[in-house]
Amino acid sequence: MSPLKAALRDKQFVCVMEFVPKASAQRFAAMAAIMARKQLCGWPMTVAIGDRVGSPLDMSPLDALDTFDTPVPALPHFSGKDREAHHLLAQLQRMQAAGLDQLLLLSGDRLPGHQPGERPVRYLESVAALLIARQACPHWLLGAALNPFKYHEEEGGAQYLKAEKKLAAGADFLTLQLGFDASKHQQAMHWMQRQGSPRPMLACLMSLTAGRAAMLEHVAGVTVSPSMRSLLEAESQVSKAFALARSVDRLALQIIGVKLMGYAGVHLSGVHDLEQLLLLEERLHYWLGHIHSMAQWAPAWEDSWQMPGLPSVTFHPPAANWRPGESTARASAKETLRYHLLHSTHSLLFSRSSWLSKAFGWAVRQPVWATQGGARVLHRLERAAKRPLVGCDTCGRCRLEDTLYICPETCPKGLANGPCGGTSLNRCEFGDRECIHSVKYRTAKAVGQTAVLAERLIPCVEVQTRHRSSWPQWFEAPQLRQLSRQPTPGSQPES
Structure with missing residues (x-):
């Protein structure tokens, strides 16, 4: 040992x-x-x-x-x-x-040299x-x-x-x-x-x-x-x-x-x-x-942190010293409204239970979309619909339901389960934006969904599924979706 x-x-x-x-x-x-x-x-x-x-x-x-x-x-x-x-x-x-x-x-x-955009x-x-x-x-x-x-x-x-x-x-x-x-x-x-x-x-x-x-x-x-x-x-x-x-x-x-x-x-x-x-x-x-x-x-x-003539050392940044248990974060009206609108839309089209969702699921699982040309058209349709709304990059395994409709592809690292350790006062490590996971936390707190951020373990997106429509896969049988998310030890990506 x-x-x-x-x-x-x-x-x-x-x-x-x-x-x-x-x-x-x-x-x-x-x-x-x-x-x-x-x-x-x-x-x-x-x-x-x-x-x-x-x-x-x-x-x-x-x-x-x-x-x-x-x-x-x-x-x-x-x-x-x-x-x-x-x-x-x-x-x-x-x-x-x-x-x-x-x-x-x-x-x-x-990663050195990695620039957003x-x-x-x-x-x-x-x-x-x-x-x-x-x-x-x-x-x-x-x-x-x-x-x-x-x-x-x-x-x-x-x-x-x-x-x-x-x-x-x-x-x-x-x-x-x-x-x-x-x-x-x-x-x-x-x-x-x-x-x-x-x-x-x-x-x-x-x-x-x-x-x-x-x-x-x-x-x-x-x-x-x-x-x-x-x-x-x-x-x-x-x-x-x-x-x-x-x-x-x-x-x-x-x-x-x-x-x-x-x-x-x-x-x-x-x-x-x-x-x-x-x-x-x-x-x-x-x-x-x-x-x-x-x-x-x-x-x-x-x-050990004192010297004559110097003020006392504080270890936190100026004007910022949050401690666990303190509740100061508030979602904006825009952030809350965005969640409710997208959640309502998702429930209509992707619940798999309503008549509209069932009809949509039937439509996107037709054989025509499994052809090379059909898959390309469906991918473009999904990207055109979702990119203006959520910044979608058509990862092929849509995780919006698990991320409060904040697309993980808009994180420069593509992180879905939560933030990296590199944020500073809510700013992304890349410095050009607020961390999307800070926005997600505020939203979850406002709509009573913080448990989602601790309980839903989101598997990685396999490289071979990227830049494909996620819609047909979403409407597969639940057991098939779960199996498709679990990599097999020793497996290699498709060529």
């Missing part, structure tokens, strides 16, 4: 060391030296191998594993950006052949990927991500609703996105403890300096507030050594803090060599000897 599986089973704190594979012998040697220690302060270690972090051309996690001279316990990642179901199935098969049985599934951040890039989102992986590998350890560092109700509420889907789809544990706001770590833990079957969570942490804060400005979904940046810059002006020592000390404190909160472990980012690990371990030993409760931890954490 892997160290990660054993630690989660035995409720032993665990350290997952993030490794972004590059074609550099020095990087591999440095991580191998870290992993040779096997533990940090007695906590077992596993290496998490990133996938497509910088580019689709990056070394794959499995190729990276093969590059280590000595085998290391690993948690490979699978990033869904610009991928289809068959890519995931191929990785699962390769992992099975290598004796690997644990995987972290992510939708993935923005150009060639659509579709992302195999984590909920759909979990459904596929759990069906293909029922006994594997599967993880997914949660970003609780959200400061508007819509984006924060939608994150937690999607996380419920991830648990239902088969996630055995959740890894949080990188964050520094201890109140958000506590909120996420309280949320998990309220679930029917709580799962372990890992907190993604990093020692933060002014240089890293500047770098993180370009990382979607990571919040570094202005007051945090001011303190980090003041530390760097004292000296580089002073700033580094303070950042390592804060990381040690944060690790102890999330452990006291009940986290199962940490996912450490930015520890690239053995010297950094040893500096961290030294500070951990110091604080572990002095802090044994949250009451002792809280003032030490607060003090």
Whole structure:
């Protein structure tokens, strides 16, 4: 059994060391030296191998594993950006052949060069990927991500609703996105403890300096507030050594803090060599000897973010600090009216029970539409009718009923089950629009349909069905629709 599986089973704190594979012998040697220690302060270690972090051309996690001279316990990642179901199935098969049985599934951040309005890039989102992986590998350890560092109700509420889907789809544990706001770590833990079957969570942490804060400005979904940046810059002006020592000390404190909160472990980012690990371990030993409760931890954490002459640090963006349970989001009259109009239209034409719906279903299932020319005409008709209304891209598996009539194809990533982690104050990671899932959350709240956002697990759209009419498939027998949505392990797309 892997160290990660054993630690989660035995409720032993665990350290997952993030490794972004590059074609550099020095990087591999440095991580191998870290992993040779096997533990940090007695906590077992596993290496998490990133996938497509910088580019689709990056070394794959499995190729990276093969590059280590000595085998290391690993948690490979699978990033869904610009991928289809068959890519995931191929990785699962390769992992099975290598004796690997644990995987972290992510939708993935923005693909470099992906611009809205150009060639659509579709992302195999984590909920759909979990459904596929759990069906293909029922006994594997599967993880997914949660970003609780959200400061508007819509984006924060939608994150937690999607996380419920991830648990239902088969996630055995959740890894949080990188964050520094201890109140958000506590909120996420309280949320998990309220679930029917709580799962372990890992907190993604990093020692933060002014240089890293500047770098993180370009990382979607990571919040570094202005007051945090001011303190980090003041530390760097004292000296580089002073700033580094303070950042390592804060990381040690944060690790102890999330452990006291009940986290199962940490996912450490930015520890690239053995010297950094040893500096961290030294500070951990110091604080572990002095802090044994949250009451002792809280003032030490607060003090680590203070310097004479500077105001108190706040971890939230200016004028935005939503907390779970606060209700401030309100749908506009236009958003509510749009839902009711589209819902009424859907009920008339697609309920499969009214006479008009039955007549429409009979019409679109006539043999003429199964011919090549007929299918092309029906596709154009559906696209012409629906694109002005909802932005339809005729995915061939219409999901509007499950998404409150907000088309997932209007998300730049094509996400149907909920938002990615990259939003900022309701703005899409791409920066050119409001996140459609924030609009969907407001609408669901206004019409009493928030349960839909947590309970309906929407499978991925198979590549071979895209750019076809969804109407004939919609009126198939329910069991045939369900079977057609479930990919078969090892299946390949049609040519």
